[in-house]
Amino acid sequence: MLTIGEFSKISRVSAKTLRYYDEIGLFKPGYVSDFSSYRYYRVSQLRDILLISKLKQYQFTLPEIARILSKDDAAYLKEAINQKRIELQRQIREQESVLLQMEEDLKRIERCDSIMEINYLIKTVSFQPKTIFSLRRRMGVKDFPRAYGDLFAEMERNKVKPCGLLLTVYHDSEFNHDATDIEVGAEVPQDSACTVRKLDPGLCCFATHVGPYENFNQCYTALMEWIDREGYTISGPPFELYIKGYDDNVAPEEFVTEVYFPIKK
DSSP states (O other), X not given: OEEHHHHHHHHTOXXXXXXHHHHTTSSOOSEEOTTTOOEEEOTTHHHHHHHHHHHHHTTOXXXXXXXXXXXXXXXXXXXXXXXXXXXXXXXXXXXXXXXXXXXXXXXXXXXXXXXXXXXXXXXXXXXXXXXXXXXXXXEOGGGHHHXXXXXXXXXXXXXXXXXXXXXXXXXXXXXXXXXXXXXXXXXXXXXXXXXXXXXOOOEEEEEEEESOGGGXXXXXXHHHHHHHHHTOEEOSXXXXXXXXXGGGTOOGGGOEEEEEEEEEO
16 A cells, blocks of 8 residues: 555645545545554556546536545546536537627727727617517526527427527616526517517617627617717616527627616607
8 A cells, every 4th residue: 555645745735635535525535544644545546546636637626526526437537528528528518709899999999999898789679579489587697598498498398489589688686696687588470379478678778788788788878878968768678689699500700689677758
């Protein structure tokens, strides 16, 4: 067997980390001396610590790693790594979008322009009512993919097909990134037999946002400034219509979204 120092040297994992893994039950030594309390490890455990180190490199949390180790199942490991890969790909897309925005802002600064300049064409419209099938729940931004997955599954169970755009309605008076009262939905035929509702906000102001979803705050700011400047007040929850997005196989820079605020004098 190997002492903790020997095991640490071979595995390139510090003795302090090994002790911590032991304390939390993630990775225990093969043997602990009753007399000295020294920890000893089997050579076969080197592969286990390699797996832990690899999963940490893949950005798994320690609780996630503990679940994987407890399952000891190749199929579960494969699915866990695949889901983490999808999440990392999403994060990479978001970071690439941020880098592009930084490059644009640097160009503006070089031109002596303000990086806070917001250019949106604001219009008013008497919104034509839409029949929608929707799900409403408290959720965070990270939960959108699952929410829309649940929406499509529910539509499938109810044998109803969308006939228009996807949309999101924000019902809370304030926005919380992690938990907000959000309704996701899709336009469906008026004669749908399932439970549907009318989206009928009446008079709205709206703007078209082109680009990643992460930059919506600029569009919302432009709309709010316009509402204040023109003497309107908000009369209902804002909502978004997704004109072009992920399902259209275009880059985030080409996404097209209409953002609406119901208003009144």
